[in-house]
Amino acid sequence: MSEGETTKTIFKSENFFSSTKPIELLHMDLFGPSYTKSIGGNYYGLVIVDDFSKFTWTLFIVAKDHAFTAFK
Numbered sequence: 001m002s003e004g005e006t007t008k009t010i011f012k013s014e015n016f017f018s019s020t021k022p023i024e025l026l027h028m029d030l031f032g033p034s035y036t037k038s039i040g041g042n043y044y045g046l047v048i049v050d051d052f053s054k055f056t057w058t059l060f061i062v063a064k065d066h067a068f069t070a071f072k
Contacts, residue, residue, distance in 0.1 A: 018051070025051035030067050046070055 019025040032044030042060040046067050049056045059070045 020052070022050055022052045022055075027051060028071075030064060032064065 017025070027049045029047045030044070031047070034043055034045070037043060038045075038060040040060055042062050044061045044064055044067075046059045046061060047056065048059070048071070061067060061070050
């Protein structure tokens with residue numbers, strides 16, 4: 001093989017975890033500050049997605065430190 005040639009590496013498949021019931025696995029994203037305020041006057045948002053049902057919650061919060069309270 002010459003120096004200019006490359007070889008393709010093959011990756012082993014990883015274990016894939018999928019939830020089997022609602023609220024077993026949640027994906028969350030906390031974002032902000034946004035340029036525009038929400039209707040309630042908040043600049044931050046918390047998005048929660050249930051892996052099983054793909055149901056999505058979007059919560060608008062005043063500041064990032066209020067995320068846990070909004071999640072509860």
